Amino acid sequence: MNRSTGIVPTDLRKLAATLRDVERKQLPYAAMLALNATGEAVLDENKTLMQRVFDRPTRWTLNAFFLRRATKRSLEATVERKDAPRGRHYLEVEEQGGPRPKTGIERLIIGNVATEQHIEAVVPARGAKLNAFGNLPAGQIQRALSNIGAQQDRAQNSTDRSRKRSRGAAQYFVPKPGQLSPGVWKRQGSRISKFLSFTDASPRYAPRFDMQGHGRAVAVRELPGRMRAALKKALSTAR
Structure with missing residues (x-):
């Protein structure tokens, strides 16, 4: 009598139960891992792109x-830009191009400083000392805003008494029309130098940071490999 070996119904039921368990528990877990790993790859590549496109980007820009x-219940991971404090985000302008939105300094000066000059933009003057990121030092900006009466909190603006107390420190002022070129000037002892320039033209940017297109390309490239690795990990840790 010939005997044959094969798969018996009990084995089939065990296999079906295992596959259902993989589908119910391990696939969502693997997909969650893969989506989050892909999102992290997009974040890393975004930073690399910004360092290549921008001149000395600050930590604020890079982050x-x-x-x-993603979670096992919500299998969606998205890389999003943090909200701008107000108005249009400056990175949106870098991505799409167009006029640069007003900076906080510009809004304060335009709104609080009496001048006959039509101001569209405020930029560092030629020769002004910049920090490692190519920006004016925050301490000097705050002192300049206080000296010219541009602080939003009026109590932070300089008074005659406060100027006398800090007589040896640099003082900032906006000259009267015809005296000097429009802007904020710095007086240190007998020496004066220009700190900020007022311009009547709004800066415009050309598109140069395609965040969405770049992110999609990275996701398409990374997701298959991340999914294979995540599924292998999920199956190896299955209980």
Whole structure:
């Protein structure tokens, strides 16, 4: 009598149960891991792109995006830009091009300083000392805003008494029309130098940071490999 070996119904039921368990528990877990790993790759590549495109980007710029992570219940991971404090985000302008939105300094000066000059933009004057990121030092900006009466909190603006107390420190002023070129000037002892320039033209940027297109390309490239690795990990840790 010939005997044959094969798969018996009990084995089939065990296999079906295992596959259902993989589908119910391990696939969502693997997909969550893969989506989050892909999102992290997009974040890393975003930073690399910004360092290549921008001149000495600040930490604030490099960390302007965050990952909204996927969960097993919500299998969606998105890389999003943090909200701007107000108005249009400056990175949106870098991505799409167009006029640069007003900076906080510009809004304060335009709104609080009496001048006959039509001001569209305020930029560092030629020769002004910049920090390692190519920006004016924050301490000097705050002192200049206080000296010219541009602080939003009026109590932070300089008074005659406060100027006398800091007589040896640099003083900033906006000259009367015809005296000097429009802007904020710095007086240190008997020496004066220009600190900020007022311009009547709004800066315009050309598109140069395609965050969405770049992010999609990275996701398409990274997701398959991340999914294979995540599925392998999920199956190896299955209980």
